[in-house]
Amino acid sequence: MxxxxxxxxxxxxxxxxxxxxxxxxxxxxxxxxxxxxxxxxxxxxxxxxxxxxxxxxxxxxxxxxxxxxxxxxxxxxxxxxxxxxxxxxxxxxxxxxxxxxxxxxxxxxxxxxxxxxxxxxxLPGVKRPALISAVPTETKHPVYLLDLGANVHCDAETLYQFGIMGSVVAGQALGCDNPKVSLLNIGSEDIKGHEGIKQASQLMQQCDYINYIGYSEGSDIFSGKADVIVCEGFVGNVALKTCEGIAKLIMHKLIKALNKHFLYKCLAFLLRPVIKKLYKRVNPDQYNGASLVxxxxxxxxxxxxxxxxxxxxxxxxxxxxxxxxxxxxxxxxxxxxxxxxx
Amino acid sequence: MxxxxxxxxxxxxxxxxxxxxxxxxxxxxxxxxxxxxxxxxxxxxxxxxxxxxxxxxxxxxxxxxxxxxxxxxxxxxxxxxxxxxxxxxxxxxxxxxxxxxxxxxxxxxxxxxxxxxxxxxxLPGVKRPALISAVPTETKHPVYLLDLGANVHCDAETLYQFGIMGSVVAGQALGCDNPKVSLLNIGSEDIKGHEGIKQASQLMQQCDYINYIGYSEGSDIFSGKADVIVCEGFVGNVALKTCEGIAKLIMHKLIKALNKHFLYKCLAFLLRPVIKKLYKRVNPDQYNGASLVxxxxxxxxxxxxxxxxxxxxxxxxxxxxxxxxxxxxxxxxxxxxxxxxx
The missing domain is CATH 3.40.718.10 (Isopropylmalate Dehydrogenase)
Structure with a gap:
C-alpha cells in the first residue's frame, strides 16, 4: 500500500x-x-x-x-x-x-x-479516452466493459486502442498476463456488424499485445467468456443502463411474485437479504465507479x-x-x- | 377472429x-x-x-x-x-x-x-423496415422496442419513421390511441447523444401523429415510462441481448445464493416455479418473436x-x-x- x-x-x-x-x-x-x-x-x-x-x-x-x-x-x-x-x-x-x-x-x-x-x-499515441468499468459475470472474475459513454461513436482505430487499454486495466486488476479481449457485436459470425467493427476486429487480430477472442453478443457479456469487452460509447452506455433497468425489473417482479401467496410472503421476508445483496452485485454501475483511461x-x-x-x-x-x-x-x-x- | x-x-x-x-x-x-x-x-x-x-x-x-x-x-x-x-x-x-x-x-x-x-x-414512403418486439415492464403493459438489429446504423429520418411504425404497432396491440414514443439515448437531457438522435427528436416533436415524450435511457426501458422506444438496430440488438444475459446472470446468482444454506436450499425448491416463470417473462426475445414492420x-x-x-x-x-x-x-x-x- x-x-x-x-x-x-x-x-x-x-x-x-x-x-x-x-x-x-x-x-x-x-x-x-x-x-x-x-x-x-x-x-x-x-x-x-x-x-x-x-x-x-x-x-x-x-x-x-x-x-x-x-x-x-x-x-x-x-x-x-x-x-x-x-x-x-x-x-x-x-x-x-x-x-x-x-x-x-x-x-x-x-x-x-x-x-x-x-x-x-x-497519453502519447492515445486517440480518445474511454470510460471503463468492471461488470459482474457468472464466473469469479468480472469483465471490463469500455467505452461506457465517453465517446458516442468510435472508429476502428479507436476501438482497437480501447482493446489495448482495456487489456492493461483488466491485466492489472485480475492479475493475469493475457486477458481475453472481445468486440461487442450483433452476432458472433465474421459477417456481422458494420465496417468499423470489422476493421477493429482485424486490427486486434494483428496486434501481438491483445489476446483477441473475436466477437461477443450482448448475451455474452455476463458469461465470463471475455475479460474485456470493447464497444462504442453509445452502445456501452445503453448496455450498462439496460442492466440497471432489467435488474430492477427482475427484483420488482420477484418481490411481486413472492407477495402473491402467504407462504411465499414468508419466504420473501427470509430471502430479502439474499435478494438485496444480489441486486447490488448485478448493478455494477452503482457500486464500482467507472474510470476514464x-x-x-x-x-x-x-x-x-x-x-x-x-x-x-x-x-x-x-x-x-x-x-x-x-x-x-x-x-x-x-x-x-x-x-x-x- | x-x-x-x-x-x-x-x-x-x-x-x-x-x-x-x-x-x-x-x-x-x-x-x-x-x-x-x-x-x-x-x-x-x-x-x-x-x-x-x-x-x-x-x-x-x-x-x-x-x-x-x-x-x-x-x-x-x-x-x-x-x-x-x-x-x-x-x-x-x-x-x-x-x-x-x-x-x-x-x-x-x-x-x-x-x-x-x-x-x-x-410500403410506400417507408425508408427501411425495422424489427420490433414487445419487452416486459414494471407495469401491466409491455413496451415496444425497435429497431432490434435489422439496420445497424439509422439516420434521423429512419428513426423518425420507426417512431411512426412503432406507434401504430403499440396502438393496435395495447388498444390505445396515443402511445407514448421515446428515443433511446445516453442521457435524458436535450444536449445528450449524437446529431442523428437530436434531429430525430425534432422530427418526432413536430409530428402530430407521434405522442413524443423525449429521450429514455437504458434504465428506463422497463419502467413503463414509454409505450414505444426507438433506437438504431445495433443498439437495440445489444440492449435486448444484454437483457437475456443479465436475466441469466441474476437467475444463476440467485440459485447459487439459495444453494449456500440448507434453509435457503429448501426454499429454492419451493421457489423454483416462481423463478422459472419470472425468467421466461423477463426474457422476452425467447418468448415473443419479433416482427419486421x-x-x-x-x-x-x-x-x-x-x-x-x-x-x-x-x-x-x-x-x-x-x-x-x-x-x-x-x-x-x-x-x-x-x-x-x-
Whole structure:
C-alpha cells in the first residue's frame, strides 16, 4: 500500500452532492491511514456537513473552496470554457499540478470527460479516452466493459486502442498476463456488424499485445467468456443502463411474485437479504465507479445517484489505480505496441 | 377472429430446425381451427417429424418441399442471390403471391431481413423496415422496442419513421390511441447523444401523429415510462441481448445464493416455479418473436434458439398481425402523415 496518497474529490457532483460525498470522504480517510482527501466545493456546505459528522477538524480532510458547480444540464463545452472555479475543474487541476494523484467525481459525465481531456491531455499515441468499468459475470472474475459513454461513436482505430487499454486495466486488476479481449457485436459470425467493427476486429487480430477472442453478443457479456469487452460509447452506455433497468425489473417482479401467496410472503421476508445483496452485485454501475483511461492522470467517475457507500467505493478504486500506476502502464504499452501513431 | 388464415412457416431455420418448428406447427393448428400452415422445408425431414407426432395427415398442415436452407453463417446478399429454393425464401414468396397472409422464420436474421426486403418490398414512403418486439415492464403493459438489429446504423429520418411504425404497432396491440414514443439515448437531457438522435427528436416533436415524450435511457426501458422506444438496430440488438444475459446472470446468482444454506436450499425448491416463470417473462426475445414492420407483408422472426413453445408464440403473433392488418394500417398513416416522402 502507498504510504502517501492524496485524492481530490468533486464534492458537488451527482444527484446527492455533499450528502453522499461527505460521509464517503469521512469513511474513506477513517479506513485508510495513508489517505489525504482534498474536498473541492462550497466551503460553507462542506463545513456544515463535516461538522454534523463530527469530522470538521480531521487532519487528512482538506477543504478547497470552489465558487461554481457543473450541473447535469451543463453543455460540456460550456463547462470547460466557463466553469473554471467549479468543484469538478478544481479537482482535475489538482491532478494536473501533481497536488493530487487522482480525482473522483459523480458529476455530469460529458462535462467530466471533456474537462478531463482538456486539463489532463491524452497519453502519447492515445486517440480518445474511454470510460471503463468492471461488470459482474457468472464466473469469479468480472469483465471490463469500455467505452461506457465517453465517446458516442468510435472508429476502428479507436476501438482497437480501447482493446489495448482495456487489456492493461483488466491485466492489472485480475492479475493475469493475457486477458481475453472481445468486440461487442450483433452476432458472433465474421459477417456481422458494420465496417468499423470489422476493421477493429482485424486490427486486434494483428496486434501481438491483445489476446483477441473475436466477437461477443450482448448475451455474452455476463458469461465470463471475455475479460474485456470493447464497444462504442453509445452502445456501452445503453448496455450498462439496460442492466440497471432489467435488474430492477427482475427484483420488482420477484418481490411481486413472492407477495402473491402467504407462504411465499414468508419466504420473501427470509430471502430479502439474499435478494438485496444480489441486486447490488448485478448493478455494477452503482457500486464500482467507472474510470476514464487514456489520460495523463487518474479520473474515477462515480454514478450520478451514488450513495455514500458507492462514492466511497469510487475513492477506493482511485486509490487502487494510483497504486497500479495505470496511466504509466498504458503509456508504456502504447510506446511498444502502437506503430500506427507516431 | 379470422375465419380463414394461412401462414407460411420456414421449418428449417433456427438452432433446432424442425425439432421445434414441427411440434409448434402441430400445436398451433390444433389450437386454432381456422388456421392453415404451409410448412416450407425438406419434405422427408418434415414427413418423418410429423409422423412421429401422429400428425402426418392433418388437413391444415400442408408441406411445401424446398431443396435449400439458409444457414446462420450465410451472407444476406448471397442468400438473396443463390438460395431461391430455400425454406426461408419460399415462405416469403408465398406471402408475396398471396397464398399466405404472413410468414414465420427462426432463421438467420440478416438474411431474413434482406430477403423479406427484396421479395416483399417496402410500403410506400417507408425508408427501411425495422424489427420490433414487445419487452416486459414494471407495469401491466409491455413496451415496444425497435429497431432490434435489422439496420445497424439509422439516420434521423429512419428513426423518425420507426417512431411512426412503432406507434401504430403499440396502438393496435395495447388498444390505445396515443402511445407514448421515446428515443433511446445516453442521457435524458436535450444536449445528450449524437446529431442523428437530436434531429430525430425534432422530427418526432413536430409530428402530430407521434405522442413524443423525449429521450429514455437504458434504465428506463422497463419502467413503463414509454409505450414505444426507438433506437438504431445495433443498439437495440445489444440492449435486448444484454437483457437475456443479465436475466441469466441474476437467475444463476440467485440459485447459487439459495444453494449456500440448507434453509435457503429448501426454499429454492419451493421457489423454483416462481423463478422459472419470472425468467421466461423477463426474457422476452425467447418468448415473443419479433416482427419486421414497414414491408408489404407480415414477417415474424422467432428467436434463433426458439423452443417449440416460443415458435408457437411467434405463429400466434403472426396471426394477430393479420387480424390487425398491420401493413395496411402503417401504409394509411404514412399516406397521411409523411410529407417528407412523395
Amino acid at each position: 502507498l504510504t502517501n496518497l492524496t485524492i481530490a474529490l468533486d464534492m458537488m457532483g451527482g444527484d446527492y452532492g455533499p450528502r453522499s460525498s461527505i460521509p464517503a470522504a469521512v469513511n474513506a480517510v477513517n479506513a485508510n491511514a495513508h489517505l489525504t482527501l482534498i474536498l473541492c466545493g462550497n466551503q460553507q456546505v462542506i463545513t456544515q456537513e463535516l461538522e454534523a459528522l463530527g469530522s470538521l477538524s480531521h487532519p487528512r480532510l482538506v477543504i478547497r473552496h470552489c465558487s461554481e458547480v457543473v450541473t447535469n444540464a451543463c453543455e460540456p463545452a460550456v463547462a470547460v470554457r466557463n466553469k473554471k472555479d467549479s468543484s469538478m475543474r478544481v479537482a482535475l487541476d489538482l491532478v494536473k499540478s501533481g497536488e493530487a494523484q487522482a480525482c473522483v467525481s459523480a458529476g455530469n459525465t460529458g462535462a467530466l470527460f471533456f474537462m478531463a481531456h482538456y486539463v489532463l491531455k491524452m 487514456g489520460l495523463r492522470g487518474i479520473v474515477v467517475k462515480s454514478h450520478g445517484n451514488a450513495s455514500a457507500k458507492a462514492f466511497h467505493a469510487a475513492i477506493d478504486e482511485a486509490a487502487r489505480e494510483v497504486e497500479r500506476q495505470l496511466p504509466e502502464k498504458i503509456a508504456a504499452i502504447f510506446e511498444q505496441t502502437h506503430p500506427l501513431t507516431k | 379470422l375465419t380463414n388464415l394461412t401462414i407460411a412457416l420456414d421449418m428449417m431455420g433456427g438452432d433446432y430446425g424442425p425439432r421445434s418448428s414441427i411440434p409448434a406447427a402441430v400445436n398451433a393448428v390444433n389450437a386454432n381451427a381456422h388456421l392453415t400452415l404451409i410448412l416450407c422445408g425438406n419434405q422427408q425431414v418434415i414427413t418423418q417429424e410429423l409422423e412421429a407426432l401422429g400428425s402426418l395427415s392433418h388437413p391444415r398442415l400442408v408441406i411445401r418441399h424446398c431443396s435449400e436452407v439458409v444457414t446462420n453463417a450465410c451472407e444476406p446478399a448471397v442468400a438473396v442471390r443463390n438460395k431461391k429454393d430455400s425454406s426461408m425464401r419460399v415462405a416469403l414468396d408465398l406471402v408475396k403471391s398471396g397464398e399466405a397472409q404472413a410468414c414465420v422464420s427462426a432463421g438467420n436474421t440478416g438474411a431474413l431481413f434482406f430477403m423479406a426486403h427484396y421479395v416483399l418490398k417496402m 414497414g414491408l408489404r407483408g407480415i414477417v415474424v422472426k422467432s428467436h434463433g434458439n426458439a423452443s417449440a413453445k416460443a415458435f408457437h408464440a411467434a405463429i400466434d403473433e403472426a396471426a394477430r398481425e393479420v387480424e390487425r392488418q398491420l401493413p395496411e394500417k402503417i401504409a394509411a398513416i404514412f399516406e397521411q402523415t409523411h410529407p417528407l416522402t412523395k
